[in-house]
Amino acid sequence: MATEIRVPTLGESVTEATIAQWFKKPGDAINVDEPIVELETDKVTVEVPAPVSGTLQEILVKEGDTVEVGALLGQISEGAGGAKTAPAAKAEAAPAASAKSAETVDVVVPSAGESVTEAEVGEWMVKVGDMVKADDILVELETDKAAQEIPAPAAGKIVEIAVKTGTTVHPGELLCRIAAGEGAAAATAAPAKAPSAAKGDGGMPPAPSAAKMMAESGISAAQVEGTGKRGQVLKGDVMAAISGGATQQTSAPAPAVTVRAPSAPSDEVREERVRMTKLRQTIARRLKDAQNTAAMLTTYNEVDMGPVMELRKQYKDLFEKKHNVKLGFMGFFTKAVCHALKEIPAVNAEIDGTDIIYKNYCHVGVAVGTDKGLVVPVVRDADQMSIAEIEKKIAEFGRKARDGKLGLDEMQGGTFTISNGGVYGSLMSSPILNAPQSGILGMHKIQERPMVVNGQIVARPMMYLALSYDHRIVDGKEAVTFLVRVKESLEDIQRLVLDL
Missing domain, CATH: 4.10.320.10 (E3-binding domain)
Structure with a gap:
């Protein structure tokens, strides 16, 4: 009697998954609830357990294939599978030492998301012959959106590395092989060798x-x-x-190195x-495409940050105590932008061929600089969130960006972007559009400048604002009005509270 293995329900919004790895092969004995195959979705990784004990009779889908919920994956022949051992013919054909480590686990390129079709192999953390534990990091893959660390699926010995650093690979392609068994015991007993x-x-x-x-x-x-x-x-x-005073080691002589000594140092030596990382290549291409495609123009204004700063000073301790997050400037700016987007919907729209798509929601991207490059996680439905909720989400994105844990779904679907160059000291700049969006707001350094207030010259904490926009869809009047609305909301902070 054969029992079917099918893709389980993976969540309300998840309709398909990718076969990441088969833990068993046809003919293998399996026990009930033993993991058989690993599935990857755009949100989670799921192991599918055996519904019964028996022998894996057939595998119907390959690693790397995309399947829908309910799809047939394979079949199990029910029987004394749990007690079944490797076939006698195989045991006789291999020496005793090989029988302990006969299982070879393939590590393949996982599916990285619907819009990501390739990745570049970064630095290998291991080499052939190294012993690894389960979940040790083997290699880092770089896509055009993020870097992804590939962990060891099992403990064992690295017996093959199939691709070199710098190679472009696609989902399902072989990265390396691990011999489990004898190597697994050694790797568990001692830490993996450093490469x-x-x-x-x-x-x-x-x-x-x-x-x-x-x-x-x-x-x-x-x-x-x-x-x-x-x-x-x-x-x-x-x-x-x-x-800081670190000096050359004297415990061992330095290896002999032949160095040419030209009369003057050549430029090549210096x-x-x-x-260039895959992410950096994509950033370069997308920014240049935006310049080549959009009729990009920038309009400027300045905002008196005094009211926001006074409000922060008065309530920052109470705010942090209640919401467990610091009160920054981004929450205020995001809310101000959402108010302005509702009044000037063209700035929240995009061009698709000869159509204009108006977005009746505000998914605000927040540009974050990392050591890998610029990433733009998206605060979804920011117009429906409170300032505290926005601050929590941005703080979460900041932590994930620093740790390289941002998911691809968290960086897609934005309708407008905010870039804060002021954290690096920028006084004024012209941000480049994040295509296909039609607008991006540039924040800058807060600096005290002499301003005329009620006929008196006073020092006020001022910030220059820059709105770059696509002139094909946004008229100058709309762009200027949008920036003025942002300025008015921040200078009269009650407007945000009263939703005016």
Whole structure:
């Protein structure tokens, strides 16, 4: 009697999944509730357990295939599967040592989202022969939207690395193979080998530029405190260590290096060539496409930040105590933008061929700078949220961006973007549109300037605002009116409270 294995219900809004990995192959004995296959959706990863004990009779879909909820994945022949061991013919054909580690686990490129069809292989954290534990990070993949760490699905020994750093791969392609069994026991008993002797405390090897500078300076990774992701040593860390007094090691002689000594240092020696990440390539392409496609224009204004600053000063402690999040400026700006978008809907629209799509909702993107590049997570339905809810969501995005944990679904679907260059000290700039959106607001540094108020010259905390817009869909009058509405909401903060 055969029992069907089908895709389970994965959630109210999830209709399909990708086959990430089969844990069993046809002919394998399985026990009831033992994981058989791993499915990946755009929100979660799900293991499908065996509904009965028996033998896996048939696999109907391959790893990397996309299937709908309820689709047939395979079949189990019911019987004494749990007690069944490997077939005798296989046991005789392999030596005893091989029988312990006969199972080889393929690590493949996971599906990264509906709009992501390829990724670039980043730095490998392991090499062939290394022992790894389950969930140890093997390699980092870079897509055009984010970086994704690939963990080991099982403990064992790395027996093959199928692709090199810099290779472009697609979902379902083989990355490496792990021999489980004998290697699993060894990996559990002892930590995995470091792929390099110069790793930071967090297990990440130094960045190439940092490794080169350490070699030239004669200092070790132990003398440098890494500030990168998971303790990775960056070039700036090495420079800081050198300026802080780190000296060349004397415990062992430095390896002999043949160095040409020209009379004057050549430019080539002082240059550094690094591979552009997939994310950086995409940022460059999208920004240039926006310039080439949209009739982009920028209008400027300035806002007196005094009322907002006074409100923050008065209520920031009470606000943080009640909502467990700090009261920043982004909540006020996001609410002010939502008010203005409702009045000037063209700034919240986009062009699709010869059509204009007006969005009757406000999904506001908030630009966040990371060591990998610029990402823009989206606060969905910001117009329906309170300032406290907006601040919590932005704080959550900030933490995820720093840790590289932002999901692709969290960076899609924005209708308008806010970019805050003021956190870096920018006094004025012209932001570039985040296509296909028609508007982006640039915030800048708050600086006291002499202003005339009621006939008197007084120092006021002023901020320049910049609205870049697509002149194909937004007229100058609409753009100026939009920016004036943002200014009025912030200078008369009661307008936000009273929804005026």
